[in-house]
Amino acid sequence: MELNELQQARLAKLDRLRAEGIEPFPARVERDHSAQAVLDNFATLEASQAPLALGGRIMLRRIFGGSSFAHIVDESGGIQIFLSKRDLGNAAYRRFVETTDLGDIVGVRGYAFRTKTGEPTIFVQDWTMLAKALSPLPNKGEGSLSDVEARLRQRYVDLVVNEEVRETFRVRARLISALRRFLDEAGFLEVETPVLQPIYGGAAARPFKTYHNQLHQELYLRIATELYLKRLIVGGFERVYEIAKDFRNEGVDRFHNTEFTMLECYQAFADYRDMMRLTEDLVAFAAREVLGSTALTFGDLTLDVAPPWPRITMRDAILQHTGIDIAQTTSLHGLAGEIEGRGLQVDHKPTWAKLVDELFSEYVQPHLQQPHFVIDYPRALSPLAKRKPETSDFVERFEAFMAGSELANAFSELNDPLDQEQRFLDQGRAYAAGDDEAMQMDMDYLQALMVGMPPTGGMGMGIDRLAMLFTGQTTIREVILFPHLRKSVEGGHDAVAQELQPDQQQQVPECTSRG
Numbered sequence: 001m002e003l004n005e006l007q008q009a010r011l012a013k014l015d016r017l018r019a020e021g022i023e024p025f026p027a028r029v030e031r032d033h034s035a036q037a038v039l040d041n042f043a044t045l046e047a048s049q050a051p052l053a054l055g056g057r058i059m060l061r062r063i064f065g066g067s068s069f070a071h072i073v074d075e076s077g078g079i080q081i082f083l084s085k086r087d088l089g090n091a092a093y094r095r096f097v098e099t100t101d102l103g104d105i106v107g108v109r110g111y112a113f114r115t116k117t118g119e120p121t122i123f124v125q126d127w128t129m130l131a132k133a134l135s136p137l138p139n140k141g142e143g144s145l146s147d148v149e150a151r152l153r154q155r156y157v158d159l160v161v162n163e164e165v166r167e168t169f170r171v172r173a174r175l176i177s178a179l180r181r182f183l184d185e186a187g188f189l190e191v192e193t194p195v196l197q198p199i200y201g202g203a204a205a206r207p208f209k210t211y212h213n214q215l216h217q218e219l220y221l222r223i224a225t226e227l228y229l230k231r232l233i234v235g236g237f238e239r240v241y242e243i244a245k246d247f248r249n250e251g252v253d254r255f256h257n258t259e260f261t262m263l264e265c266y267q268a269f270a271d272y273r274d275m276m277r278l279t280e281d282l283v284a285f286a287a288r289e290v291l292g293s294t295a296l297t298f299g300d301l302t303l304d305v306a307p308p309w310p311r312i313t314m315r316d317a318i319l320q321h322t323g324i325d326i327a328q329t330t331s332l333h334g335l336a337g338e339i340e341g342r343g344l345q346v347d348h349k350p351t352w353a354k355l356v357d358e359l360f361s362e363y364v365q366p367h368l369q370q371p372h373f374v375i376d377y378p379r380a381l382s383p384l385a386k387r388k389p390e391t392s393d394f395v396e397r398f399e400a401f402m403a404g405s406e407l408a409n410a411f412s413e414l415n416d417p418l419d420q421e422q423r424f425l426d427q428g429r430a431y432a433a434g435d436d437e438a439m440q441m442d443m444d445y446l447q448a449l450m451v452g453m454p455p456t457g458g459m460g461m462g463i464d465r466l467a468m469l470f471t472g473q474t475t476i477r478e479v480i481l482f483p484h485l486r487k488s489v490e491g492g493h494d495a496v497a498q499e500l501q502p503d504q505q506q507q508v509p510e511c512t513s514r515g
Helices: 005-019 035-040 042-048 090-099 148-153 155-161 163-185 226-234 272-291 314-322 332-341 352-363 417-432 443-451 463-471 493-499
Strands: 052-064 067-074 077-084 105-114 120-131 209-212 217-221 239-247 259-268 295-298 301-304 311-313 372-378 394-402 405-412 456-462
Touching: 005 090, 035 042, 035 052, 035 067, 035 077, 035 120, 042 105, 052 077, 052 120, 067 090, 077 090, 077 105, 090 120, 148 155, 155 163, 163 239, 163 272, 163 463, 226 239, 226 259, 226 443, 226 456, 259 272, 259 463, 272 295, 272 372, 272 394, 272 405, 272 456, 272 463, 295 463, 311 314, 314 352, 314 372, 332 352, 352 372, 405 463, 417 443, 456 463
Parallel strands: 077 120, 311 372
Antiparallel strands: 052 067, 052 105, 067 077, 105 120, 209 217, 239 259, 259 456, 295 301, 372 394, 394 405, 405 456
C-alpha cells in the first residue's frame, strides 16, 4: 500500500511504540464495562471507586501540558477520560500524548469521578494501545463526508463518524427482529431455500448467471424465493416464511439495488384478503415495537400504518388518474392509441401488460402516499395469481404502496397446474415479443402443483424499502450497509480514500453531531 503524508506520520508513531517494546495491536484486551454502563451506574461506581476497564476509539483529545482529556467511544456511546502525568507516570503519559491520534482504539483502566464542571469522567491509571489507526478520520465540520459515494464506498468510516448512520442500522435490525417475532407468534415456520437455482422464477426480472464447474450446469442467482416456498406448501407445511437476499440484474435507483432483502410468506387455506390483513397487521406491529407508534415520519409526510388500509382496484385507480379503462382497452395497439390520444407521456413497452404497468407507475403510484392496497390486477400482468371468480381477465393480487413506493406484492396463489402451464407459455410468448423480464417455464414447479397445493395466500415485502420508511431515508443505499457501486473511475478505492483525508491540522469531530 502507498501511504500518504498523514498515514506516514501515524506509521512513524506505530514504529515508535514497537521500538519501545509495545505491541500496537495486542492479542488480548481487558474490558469489563461499556461507556454507557458506566454512565448508567455512575453514582454507585463513583462512590465505590471500583476499578474499571473500558475500551473505545479516541474521538477527541485536549492536551494541557501535565494533564489531558480525551473522549472515547464504543458502540454504546462515549465517555470522557482524564490522564495526569503525576498519577499516570511520565513514560505512560508521554506515550499517550506523543503516539495517539484521533481514531486510535485504546484500552483504559481507572475509576469514576466527576470533574469540577460535573462531567462524568474516567480517571485513567493505565492505558493500552489496542489498534493504531493509520488513516485519519474525516473532518465532520469540514463536510469531508458530504460526498455520498465516498460515504458508501467507505461505510466503515461513515459508521465511525456518524452516529445517526449507526442508528439507522440499529432500527433496521430491530425491524427485522419484530417481523420475525410477529410471524413466529402467528405460527409461521422460518425456512431457507436455494440461492443458486437452475431456473429463475417468482418475479419479472433479469437474473445474474453463474456456472457450476463440477456439475457442468448454468445456474442463476435467485430473483425471488416464491416457487420454492410454495413447493413447501405442497409438501405439507401450512405457514412458511423466509427473509432472504434476492438478486436482480436491473437498473439502480433510489428504490432499487441489485442485491436486496425480501420477506416472503405463504399461508395455506388462505387468499389475498387474508394476506392484506396480515400485511397491515405486520407493519403496524413492527412500527409499535420499533418506533413506539404507528405514525411514521417520512420527510414532510406523517404516515399512519394503523389498519385498515384503503383498497382500490388497479382498473379504478388508472381510470381515476388517466381516464383510460384498461378493461375496455385490451390490446397493445389500442392502449398505446389511448395514451397518445390523451397526451400522456409513457415509455413504449413491448406488451400490453408492461404498458399497463408503466401507465400505473407514471400516473397512479406517485399519488399513493398514505398506505394503500391496489387490488385486482390484469391476468397478463400476474402469471402466478389465481383468477377472480367473476372474470377471467383479472386476478386476485394486491400491491401495497406507501410514500409513492411499492412495499409489498401478494396473490391468491394459482394452484391449478394446467392454468399455470398456460401462464408460463404466455410468458414465453411475451419473452419472444421482447419482454426480457418474462418468467421461464419451470416444469418441476408444475410437477409440484400436480401433487396438489391447497388454496394459498402469499406475500412478498421489501425489507429495504420498509427500513427506509422506518428511518426516514429517501434512498435505498442509506439502509443497505454495503450497497453495490460502480468501480471508481480514477484510482479505485484510493481515489475515494484520498477524498476522505482531513487537512494537515487535526480537526476534532464532535462525537454526537449530525452529518
